[in-house]
Amino acid sequence: MLTHAAAVDRRGLATLDVLEELGIIPRLVFAPEHGLDGIAQAEEPVDPEADGTTARTGAPVISLYGRTREELTPRAEHLAELDVLLIDLADVGSRYYTYVWTALLAARAARAQGVHVVVLDRPNPISGDPSTLEGAPQAEGFLSFVGLEPLPIRHALTVAEILTLFLEQDGAPLGPDGAISVVPTLGWERHRTAEAWGRPFVPPSPNMPTLEAALVYPGGCLVEGPNLPEGRGPPNPFQVAGLPSSAEKKRAKRCHKTECPG
Numbered sequence: 001m002l003t004h005a006a007a008v009d010r011r012g013l014a015t016l017d018v019l020e021e022l023g024i025i026p027r028l029v030f031a032p033e034h035g036l037d038g039i040a041q042a043e044e045p046v047d048p049e050a051d052g053t054t055a056r057t058g059a060p061v062i063s064l065y066g067r068t069r070e071e072l073t074p075r076a077e078h079l080a081e082l083d084v085l086l087i088d089l090a091d092v093g094s095r096y097y098t099y100v101w102t103a104l105l106a107a108r109a110a111r112a113q114g115v116h117v118v119v120l121d122r123p124n125p126i127s128g129d130p131s132t133l134e135g136a137p138q139a140e141g142f143l144s145f146v147g148l149e150p151l152p153i154r155h156a157l158t159v160a161e162i163l164t165l166f167l168e169q170d171g172a173p174l175g176p177d178g179a180i181s182v183v184p185t186l187g188w189e190r191h192r193t194a195e196a197w198g199r200p201f202v203p204p205s206p207n208m209p210t211l212e213a214a215l216v217y218p219g220g221c222l223v224e225g226p227n228l229p230e231g232r233g234p235p236n237p238f239q240v241a242g243l244p245s246s247a248e249k250k251r252a253k254r255c256h257k258t259e260c261p262g
Helices: 015-021 099-112 159-169 211-224 248-257
Strands: 029-031 060-063 084-088 116-120 180-183
Touching: 084 099, 099 116, 099 159, 116 159, 159 180
Parallel strands: 029 060, 084 116, 116 180
Antiparallel strands: none
16 A cells, blocks of 8 residues: 555544554555655655554555655565555645655556556645646656656646556556556545635645645745745745845845735
Protein backbone atom coordinates (compact mmCIF):
# COMPACT_ATOMS: atom_id res chain seq x y z
CA MET A 1 0.00 0.00 0.00
CA LEU A 2 1.08 3.58 -0.73
CA THR A 3 -0.47 5.97 1.77
CA HIS A 4 0.08 8.47 4.58
CA ALA A 5 -1.57 9.74 7.75
CA ALA A 6 -3.67 12.38 5.94
CA ALA A 7 -5.63 9.69 4.09
CA VAL A 8 -8.54 9.42 6.53
CA ASP A 9 -12.23 8.59 6.45
CA ARG A 10 -15.05 10.76 7.82
CA ARG A 11 -14.33 9.49 11.32
CA GLY A 12 -10.75 10.68 11.05
CA LEU A 13 -9.39 7.13 10.89
CA ALA A 14 -6.41 6.56 8.62
CA THR A 15 -6.91 4.07 5.81
CA LEU A 16 -4.47 1.69 7.50
CA ASP A 17 -6.74 1.67 10.55
CA VAL A 18 -9.83 1.13 8.40
CA LEU A 19 -8.17 -1.83 6.70
CA GLU A 20 -7.22 -3.27 10.08
CA GLU A 21 -10.88 -3.02 11.14
CA LEU A 22 -11.67 -5.16 8.09
CA GLY A 23 -8.97 -7.67 8.99
CA ILE A 24 -6.67 -6.60 6.15
CA ILE A 25 -2.97 -6.16 6.93
CA PRO A 26 -0.78 -4.84 4.09
CA ARG A 27 2.40 -6.77 3.38
CA LEU A 28 4.31 -3.50 2.82
CA VAL A 29 3.54 0.19 3.30
CA PHE A 30 5.15 2.73 0.97
CA ALA A 31 5.31 6.34 2.21
CA PRO A 32 5.63 9.54 0.11
CA GLU A 33 7.55 12.75 0.84
CA HIS A 34 7.15 13.89 4.48
CA GLY A 35 6.96 10.25 5.63
CA LEU A 36 4.05 8.08 6.68
CA ASP A 37 3.10 10.46 9.50
CA GLY A 38 3.50 13.58 7.33
CA ILE A 39 5.85 15.37 9.73
CA ALA A 40 9.16 15.48 7.83
CA GLN A 41 9.87 18.92 6.38
CA ALA A 42 10.01 19.64 2.64
CA GLU A 43 13.07 18.07 0.99
CA GLU A 44 14.08 16.49 4.30
CA PRO A 45 15.78 13.19 3.48
CA VAL A 46 13.96 10.07 4.59
CA ASP A 47 15.83 6.78 4.77
CA PRO A 48 14.98 5.10 1.44
CA GLU A 49 15.57 1.63 2.83
CA ALA A 50 13.12 1.45 5.71
CA ASP A 51 11.32 4.04 7.74
CA GLY A 52 10.58 1.64 10.61
CA THR A 53 7.33 -0.25 11.09
CA THR A 54 3.80 1.04 11.37
CA ALA A 55 2.56 1.27 14.93
CA ARG A 56 -0.81 -0.01 13.73
CA THR A 57 0.05 -3.10 11.71
CA GLY A 58 3.72 -3.91 12.11
CA ALA A 59 4.14 -3.91 8.32
CA PRO A 60 7.49 -2.60 7.07
CA VAL A 61 7.38 1.02 5.90
CA ILE A 62 9.42 1.81 2.78
CA SER A 63 10.10 5.47 2.01
CA LEU A 64 9.61 6.59 -1.60
CA TYR A 65 11.38 9.89 -1.12
CA GLY A 66 15.02 10.57 -1.87
CA ARG A 67 17.43 12.27 -4.24
CA THR A 68 17.53 9.78 -7.10
CA ARG A 69 14.91 8.24 -9.40
CA GLU A 70 15.71 4.85 -7.89
CA GLU A 71 14.93 6.11 -4.37
CA LEU A 72 11.65 7.63 -5.60
CA THR A 73 10.44 4.37 -7.14
CA PRO A 74 9.42 1.06 -5.51
CA ARG A 75 12.11 -1.57 -6.06
CA ALA A 76 11.37 -4.70 -8.05
CA GLU A 77 12.10 -6.96 -5.08
CA HIS A 78 9.48 -5.15 -3.00
CA LEU A 79 6.85 -5.32 -5.74
CA ALA A 80 7.61 -9.01 -6.29
CA GLU A 81 5.97 -9.69 -2.92
CA LEU A 82 2.68 -8.07 -3.98
CA ASP A 83 -0.42 -9.02 -5.98
CA VAL A 84 -2.05 -5.59 -5.68
CA LEU A 85 -0.76 -2.10 -4.92
CA LEU A 86 -3.40 -0.01 -3.13
CA ILE A 87 -2.88 3.77 -3.39
CA ASP A 88 -4.61 6.27 -1.11
CA LEU A 89 -3.04 9.74 -0.91
CA ALA A 90 -4.51 13.13 0.01
CA ASP A 91 -3.33 15.59 -2.65
CA VAL A 92 -3.77 19.40 -2.79
CA GLY A 93 -4.41 20.00 -6.49
CA SER A 94 -1.12 21.63 -7.55
CA ARG A 95 1.34 20.20 -10.07
CA TYR A 96 4.40 20.64 -7.91
CA TYR A 97 2.99 18.85 -4.89
CA THR A 98 4.91 15.59 -5.09
CA TYR A 99 2.39 12.99 -3.92
CA VAL A 100 0.78 12.48 -7.31
CA TRP A 101 4.18 11.92 -8.95
CA THR A 102 5.12 9.40 -6.27
CA ALA A 103 1.86 7.63 -7.10
CA LEU A 104 2.60 7.71 -10.84
CA LEU A 105 6.12 6.33 -10.40
CA ALA A 106 4.75 3.58 -8.15
CA ALA A 107 1.94 2.74 -10.59
CA ARG A 108 4.35 2.53 -13.53
CA ALA A 109 6.75 0.35 -11.55
CA ALA A 110 3.87 -1.89 -10.48
CA ARG A 111 2.68 -2.26 -14.07
CA ALA A 112 6.19 -3.25 -15.15
CA GLN A 113 6.13 -6.04 -12.54
CA GLY A 114 2.60 -7.19 -13.37
CA VAL A 115 1.15 -5.86 -10.10
CA HIS A 116 -2.39 -4.51 -10.39
CA VAL A 117 -2.94 -0.99 -9.01
CA VAL A 118 -6.11 0.03 -7.15
CA VAL A 119 -6.57 3.73 -6.39
CA LEU A 120 -8.90 4.91 -3.64
CA ASP A 121 -9.73 8.28 -5.16
CA ARG A 122 -10.31 11.50 -3.22
CA PRO A 123 -11.75 14.88 -4.24
CA ASN A 124 -9.45 17.69 -5.27
CA PRO A 125 -9.61 19.99 -2.20
CA ILE A 126 -9.22 23.21 -4.22
CA SER A 127 -11.92 22.26 -6.77
CA GLY A 128 -12.13 20.01 -9.79
CA ASP A 129 -13.89 22.63 -11.89
CA PRO A 130 -12.05 23.01 -15.24
CA SER A 131 -12.63 26.77 -15.07
CA THR A 132 -10.13 26.90 -12.17
CA LEU A 133 -7.20 25.72 -14.31
CA GLU A 134 -4.17 27.96 -13.82
CA GLY A 135 -0.65 27.95 -15.23
CA ALA A 136 0.60 26.52 -18.51
CA PRO A 137 1.93 22.95 -18.66
CA GLN A 138 5.70 22.83 -18.42
CA ALA A 139 7.88 22.37 -21.52
CA GLU A 140 9.58 19.03 -22.17
CA GLY A 141 12.95 20.23 -20.91
CA PHE A 142 11.54 21.22 -17.53
CA LEU A 143 10.05 17.94 -16.34
CA SER A 144 11.14 16.86 -12.85
CA PHE A 145 9.83 15.30 -9.65
CA VAL A 146 7.75 18.45 -9.10
CA GLY A 147 6.15 17.83 -12.50
CA LEU A 148 7.03 14.51 -14.16
CA GLU A 149 4.53 15.07 -16.97
CA PRO A 150 3.13 18.24 -18.61
CA LEU A 151 0.24 19.50 -16.50
CA PRO A 152 -1.21 22.91 -15.57
CA ILE A 153 -0.04 24.18 -12.18
CA ARG A 154 -3.60 24.12 -10.82
CA HIS A 155 -4.87 21.07 -12.66
CA ALA A 156 -8.41 20.47 -11.25
CA LEU A 157 -7.85 16.69 -11.32
CA THR A 158 -7.81 13.94 -8.72
CA VAL A 159 -4.94 11.54 -8.10
CA ALA A 160 -6.78 8.73 -9.91
CA GLU A 161 -7.58 10.96 -12.89
CA ILE A 162 -3.91 11.91 -13.26
CA LEU A 163 -2.76 8.30 -12.97
CA THR A 164 -5.27 7.01 -15.51
CA LEU A 165 -4.45 9.90 -17.88
CA PHE A 166 -0.75 9.12 -18.04
CA LEU A 167 -1.01 5.34 -17.79
CA GLU A 168 -3.42 5.43 -20.72
CA GLN A 169 -0.89 7.55 -22.62
CA ASP A 170 1.67 4.84 -21.78
CA GLY A 171 -0.63 2.34 -23.49
CA ALA A 172 -1.64 0.58 -20.28
CA PRO A 173 -5.01 -1.20 -20.31
CA LEU A 174 -7.39 0.15 -17.68
CA GLY A 175 -10.00 -1.52 -15.49
CA PRO A 176 -10.08 -4.63 -13.29
CA ASP A 177 -8.33 -6.75 -15.93
CA GLY A 178 -5.84 -4.01 -16.84
CA ALA A 179 -3.11 -2.07 -15.07
CA ILE A 180 -5.25 0.08 -12.79
CA SER A 181 -8.68 0.13 -11.15
CA VAL A 182 -10.25 3.14 -9.46
CA VAL A 183 -12.60 3.26 -6.49
CA PRO A 184 -14.25 6.57 -7.40
CA THR A 185 -15.19 9.46 -5.19
CA LEU A 186 -18.96 9.47 -4.67
CA GLY A 187 -21.11 12.55 -4.20
CA TRP A 188 -18.37 15.04 -5.02
CA GLU A 189 -19.52 18.19 -6.78
CA ARG A 190 -16.46 19.21 -8.77
CA HIS A 191 -16.93 22.95 -8.34
CA ARG A 192 -16.78 22.70 -4.55
CA THR A 193 -13.66 22.94 -2.39
CA ALA A 194 -12.88 21.10 0.83
CA GLU A 195 -14.80 23.81 2.69
CA ALA A 196 -18.01 22.05 1.63
CA TRP A 197 -16.99 18.55 2.67
CA GLY A 198 -18.43 18.80 6.16
CA ARG A 199 -15.27 17.71 7.97
CA PRO A 200 -12.00 19.35 9.05
CA PHE A 201 -9.17 19.83 6.57
CA VAL A 202 -6.43 17.31 7.38
CA PRO A 203 -2.93 18.74 6.77
CA PRO A 204 -1.12 16.45 4.31
CA SER A 205 2.29 17.99 5.09
CA PRO A 206 3.82 20.34 7.69
CA ASN A 207 3.49 23.49 5.56
CA MET A 208 -0.01 22.77 4.28
CA PRO A 209 -1.98 23.27 7.51
CA THR A 210 -5.16 24.81 6.08
CA LEU A 211 -7.37 24.91 3.01
CA GLU A 212 -6.37 28.56 2.59
CA ALA A 213 -2.73 27.51 2.23
CA ALA A 214 -3.71 24.93 -0.40
CA LEU A 215 -5.74 27.51 -2.34
CA VAL A 216 -2.85 29.97 -2.61
CA TYR A 217 -0.16 27.31 -3.07
CA PRO A 218 -0.40 27.18 -6.91
CA GLY A 219 0.79 30.79 -7.05
CA GLY A 220 2.44 31.18 -3.67
CA CYS A 221 4.96 28.41 -4.24
CA LEU A 222 6.25 30.17 -7.38
CA VAL A 223 7.90 32.67 -5.04
CA GLU A 224 10.47 29.94 -4.33
CA GLY A 225 11.75 30.31 -7.91
CA PRO A 226 13.79 33.50 -7.23
CA ASN A 227 14.59 32.15 -3.74
CA LEU A 228 12.35 34.51 -1.80
CA PRO A 229 10.81 33.58 1.58
CA GLU A 230 7.21 32.46 1.10
CA GLY A 231 6.14 32.17 4.71
CA ARG A 232 6.78 28.47 5.31
CA GLY A 233 5.94 27.62 8.89
CA PRO A 234 3.21 29.05 11.10
CA PRO A 235 0.97 30.84 10.83
CA ASN A 236 0.42 31.56 7.11
CA PRO A 237 2.56 29.48 4.74
CA PHE A 238 2.44 30.60 1.09
CA GLN A 239 0.18 33.52 2.01
CA VAL A 240 3.02 36.00 2.51
CA ALA A 241 6.30 36.71 0.71
CA GLY A 242 9.43 38.45 1.87
CA LEU A 243 12.24 40.38 0.23
CA PRO A 244 15.34 40.61 2.41
CA SER A 245 16.78 43.88 1.10
CA SER A 246 16.84 47.57 1.89
CA ALA A 247 14.43 48.28 -0.96
CA GLU A 248 11.47 46.38 0.49
CA LYS A 249 9.55 49.51 1.53
CA LYS A 250 9.85 51.02 -1.95
CA ARG A 251 8.73 47.76 -3.55
CA ALA A 252 5.82 47.45 -1.12
CA LYS A 253 4.76 51.01 -1.94
CA ARG A 254 4.76 50.22 -5.65
CA CYS A 255 2.70 47.08 -5.03
CA HIS A 256 0.14 49.00 -2.97
CA LYS A 257 -0.29 51.52 -5.80
CA THR A 258 -1.67 48.77 -8.02
CA GLU A 259 -4.62 48.36 -5.58
CA CYS A 260 -4.53 44.63 -6.26
CA PRO A 261 -6.94 42.83 -3.89
CA GLY A 262 -5.52 40.30 -1.47
